[in-house]
Amino acid sequence: MKALMSLGALIGVAGLLLLGGMFFDIVPSTTVRLVEGYMPIQLLLEVACYVIGFTGLSYMMNAMGMALPRFWQGIGFWVFLMVYLKYRVYPPIPFSVRAMYGTVGLVTVFMWISANEEDWTKFKQPILNVLDAQTGGKRLLRYLYLVLLPILIGGFSFNAMMPKSEEPIELRTVHPAPPASTKVHGKTYTLQTSQNPYRVNPEGKYDQEFSNANIVEQGMGRLMKPNANPWDDKNQGYLKYVREGGEIFFQNCHFCHGDNLNGRGLHAFAFNPIPANFTDPGTIAQLQETFIFWRVSKGGIGLPNEGFPWASVMPPWEQHLTVDEIWKVVLFEYWHTGYYPRTWD
Amino acid sequence: MGLLVGKRVFSIVALCMMVGLLLLPVVVALPSLAIGEETHAGDAAKKDGDKVEKGRDVYYKTEGIVSGAPAPKTTDGVKDYPRYNFESRVLLWFANQQHLYYGSFVLAVPIFCMIIEFMGVVTKDKALAKRYDQLAYDFIKISLTAYSLTAILGGILIFTFLTLYPAFFSYLSGIFRPVMHIYALMFVAESGTLYIYYYGWDKMKEGFLKWIHLSMSVVLNVIGTLLMFLANSWIGFMMSPAGVDEQGRYLGNIWHVIHTALWNPLNLHRILGNMAFGGGVVAAYAAYKFLASKTDEDRAHYDWMGYIAMALGVAFLIPLPFAGYWLMREVYAYRQQMGITLMGGLLAWLFIIQATMIGILFLSTNYYLWQAMGRMRGAEKYQRYIKYLVFLLACGYMVFITPHTMVMTPAELKAMGGQQHPVLGNYGVMSAKNGGINVIITTTVLSFVWYMRGNKVSTVSWAKFGNIFMGVFFGCAYFNIIFLAVYGYYIPANVRVGLSVPQVATTLSCLFFMFALNSFMMKGAKQMGPIEWGKISARSQYALIMLATAFTWMMGLMGYIRSSVRLFWHVNEIMRDNSPWAYTHTVGFAANMISANVLFFWITILFVFWLGSLTAKKVPVESKAGIPGSVPQPAPSH
Known part of the structure; x- marks a missing residue:
């Protein structure tokens, strides 16, 4: 047990030093990088390591007779969490989400320090000591709190009420519910049941399994499958349509959506918000192919009411492309990102 | 004796009355159900000079005889929407x-x-x-x-x-x-x-x-x-x-x-x-x-x-x-x-608010159980592990409430470089959320198991093996839930939806199997104190x-969500709310x-x-x- 706790303490100290070093540029801030593709689970594992580290540290300090009071343990951990979220994660997390995490952190720290009577008593003791003010120092502290707390609350209230010159926050619906059907070039498509006519097997029949087997691999590198190179002239059918879709994409779409389909095109940063990142698992991977067909055809101007504030400058591509071209572009986007269109079977 | 027989007769009569009351609506309804179609059809036929009009069911796609009036096309006015000087x-x-x-x-x-x-x-x-x-x-x-x-x-x-x-x-x-x-x-x-x-x-x-x-x-x-x-x-x-x-x-x-x-x-x-x-x-x-x-x-x-x-x-x-x-x-x-x-x-x-409320429910439950262990002598041995349960709950909860589309100022949006956050955006989709909630529920089950054995020490000969087995079972359960949540990003959406089944099965296995095993282990267990x-x-x-309070609030919220999803329809796609x-x-x-x-x-x-x-x-x-x-x-x- 002692060996395990010592190891934990070592992890804790090393982790804190590393984190501090990266914050203050003592070591390069990329010493421990959040690796694309694994970042979400890496983040959780890192926090888990710190929890283990702090447990070990607490155990060792206790064993050495230098126990950190439970009061400061609780507050210290919460402050660590907030600092970690603010400075470790890049790009910066919006305040609203940090506020949510901060509240959860505060609640769970409370649950931890009050889970049993002994811990709760330990936690309350410094507060009660100040309130009781048996010594001169504590009495001074109590008067300080009496003055500082109202000022602090007043300051927060003033700050909250003060008119701001910033643009207001947006609660944007990025993927508004599509209509039941859409009319493009005079033909009506039912979004629930329509299919991409170019997602076909060598027999010319609609076959999602066949196309799924020929998309690029997900994960690092997004490599093409063997014998599934659309730019090989010998390939016909599905892969040929992917190639044609790719040509249309690079003639029309990549200026904004980027040559890696990640929303970082040549003109992307002229827009706010920047164009959709198709490599994000929260965009086309979550949607039916017909949804993309509808959005591409109708563009930003065709967004429904719930798409307020209609922050999309994408043109209605039905005015520039044929129906077949739109379907082929959609086919290419799924092929290139390695995602499968959503289905409901 | 006579009194007892009387009571027994009274009870049986009362029970029969109840069953009778239960069956009454069904008996009353049977004729109307049986003849309803014919009567309406007959009425319709009479009105239309023996011409029966048929319609197609919007959902079942079956044909049926039209037996009622169409949904009214309402207009904004006091006729269809009489009102006080307030939002009806x-x-x-x-x-x-x-x-x-x-x-x-x-x-x-x-x-x-x-x-x-x-x-x-x-x-x-x-x-x-x-x-x-x-x-x-x-x-x-x-x-x-x-x-x-x-x-x-x-x-x-x-x-x-x-x-x-x-x-x-x-x-x-x-x-x-x-x-x-x-x-x-x-x-x-x-x-x-x-x-x-x-x-x-x-x-x-x-x-x-x-x-x-x-x-x-x-x-x-x-x-x-x-x-x-x-x-x-x-x-x-x-x-x-x-x-x-x-x-x-x-x-x-x-x-x-x-x-x-x-x-x-x-x-x-x-x-x-x-x-x-x-x-x-x-x-x-x-x-x-x-x-x-x-x-x-x-x-x-x-x-x-x-x-x-x-x-x-x-x-x-x-x-x-x-x-x-x-x-x-x-x-x-x-x-x-x-x-x-x-x-x-x-x-x-x-x-997202609903997820927050669900999390509060489970957090409150766990907290109550940990507090309840305080009234048992012998449960102290579990207290020092509670912080790990808190950590699991906190991680599951944070993932569960992370919004897919975050609320942010335009400046934050620009700094983030897109609508989806490359790290946290992944927590906003269903695969991660399924993992989050299953971790929370499994942790709640674990808290219950600890509570149930709080003041007891198992006396069965296989107690050590049982404890190790339970520990490994929970460990594997957590691993399986988290692994499936991660794996969900690499497979088609329709398969991903199906992954919820093994995740739920894992959680429910913990619930039923661990409860049962724990009960067996604690049969005739030594009590450390009352x-x-x-x-x-x-x-x-x-x-x-x-x-x-969280239950009440959540019920209100879910009722509102369920009702407002019809948007501007009284009856979805049939009768418009004007x-x-x-x-x-x-x-x-x-x-x-x-x-x-x-x-x-x-x-x-x-x-x-x-x-x-x-x-x-x-x-x-x-x-x-x-x-x-x-x-x-x-x-x-x-």
Whole structure:
């Protein structure tokens, strides 16, 4: 047990030093990088390591007779969490989400320090000591709190009420519910049941399994499958349509959506918000192919009411492309990102 | 002897009456169901000179004889939408929500009574059996007062419909005409059964008569459940209409109208939700009484009552997210548009609030259990591991509430470089959220297991192996849940949806298998000390009150979400809402409205509790004799 706790303490100290070093540029801030593709689970594992580290540290300090009071343990951990979220994660997390995490952190720290009577008593003791003010120092502290707390609350209230010159926050619906059907070039498509006519097997029949087997691999590198190179002239059918879709994409779409389909095109940063990142698992991977067909055809101007504030400058591509071209572009986007269109079977 | 025979005859007659009452609506309805189609068809044929008009069912796609008028095309005016100088929808919202709160409560509490009374009957310890019986009686007493209020609120709701939405109500009652009176008769049956059940309590408290009395509670709950199913068919019809053609004309098959695409998932979700809600309310009642208690004896009683109610409520809370998942799956299958509006579009933020509330429920439950371990001697050995459970809960909760589309200022949006955050955005999708909630539920199961073995040491020869096995089982469960959540990003969406099945199976395996194994291990276990009922922290009772408030708030929220997903339709794609209020409220307004409803409910239910306390039945002396400390812990049985 002692060996395990010592190891934990070592992890804790090393982790804190590393984190501090990266914050203050003592070591390069990329010493421990959040690796694309694994970042979400890496983040959780890192926090888990710190929890283990702090447990070990607490155990060792206790064993050495230098126990950190439970009061400061609780507050210290919460402050660590907030600092970690603010400075470790890049790009910066919006305040609203940090506020949510901060509240959860505060609640769970409370649950931890009050889970049993002994811990709760330990936690309350410094507060009660100040309130009781048996010594001169504590009495001074109590008067300080009496003055500082109202000022602090007043300051927060003033700050909250003060008119701001910033643009207001947006609660944007990025993927508004599509209509039941859409009319493009005079033909009506039912979004629930329509299919991409170019997602076909060598027999010319609609076959999602066949196309799924020929998309690029997900994960690092997004490599093409063997014998599934659309730019090989010998390939016909599905892969040929992917190639044609790719040509249309690079003639029309990549200026904004980027040559890696990640929303970082040549003109992307002229827009706010920047164009959709198709490599994000929260965009086309979550949607039916017909949804993309509808959005591409109708563009930003065709967004429904719930798409307020209609922050999309994408043109209605039905005015520039044929129906077949739109379907082929959609086919290419799924092929290139390695995602499968959503289905409901 | 003669008296006993008399009571027995009385009991059997009462039970037969109840069954008769239960069957009455069905008997009355049979002729109308049987001849309804022909009569309507006949009427229609006569009017059209023997020409029968047929229509196609919008959902079942079957052909049927048109037997009703089309859905009215309403216009904004006093004819279709008479109004006070106030938003009619808000008035209806309020009346509906209050009726639903009380309806849920009075449907849930008799199910609790049935379970607790049954536990009392089968328990061998006589003192404990009497306490269970007294507890069941206390529950039904509260329910009785609430029942009258439910009926009053039901009346107010109907008047609100009639006065503010006459065209819509007329259409809906026309469609459901064949079962409207069945519904009313079911109410008669429910009332009659409830009164016989309540007033027959003392007369049927021993032996065979007690079993008859218990059977009555089964009949009572069957009636209550059928009542709820019928009420659910209306909202099911409004969301996913069936049994009518495109113009909304009834096609003569009432079963199609009732059995819509969403009826079954709604039924299951509401049964579980009502039970969890009922448990929460009773637990809050017990917590309030505990905090107000002046004697150790009272504290012990209400501590125990709160624990039982909480355990029953949570037993139904655990499968609730899975039932909700099934409902959402059916919604997507019915209309993709509706599913996206709910979970990815206009109402998505309300789902984040819902996730927050679900998390609060589980966190409160875990916190209560950890506090409850404080009243057991010997449970200290688990206390030092609680921080790891807190960590698991916190991680699961943070992932579960992370929004897919974050609220941010344009400056933050620019700094982030896109709408989706590359790290946290991944927590916003279903795969991660399934992992999050399953981690939370599995941790709750683990807390329960610790609580159940808190003051015991297993004496079975294979105790060491059993402990290791349980540890490995939970470890593997966590690994499996998290692995599937990560793996979900690398497979097609339709396969990913299917991954929820092994995740749920893992969680439920922990629940059932670990509970069973733990019970075996703790059979004849050495007791480190008694459970000292009443010696629990006040914080635990606030956790129970928090649990109940969160249940109430969440019910209000989910009701609003379910209703507003129809957007500008009274009946989805059949009857349009042309009133001036056919828009979706802001999240802030909806939250305030839900809070107002919750506040009103709690004020009125406190009144109901107070009324109940006025007629407080004297607790038999012997039933209190064993408190505190001498009562065997009830935890392992539920």
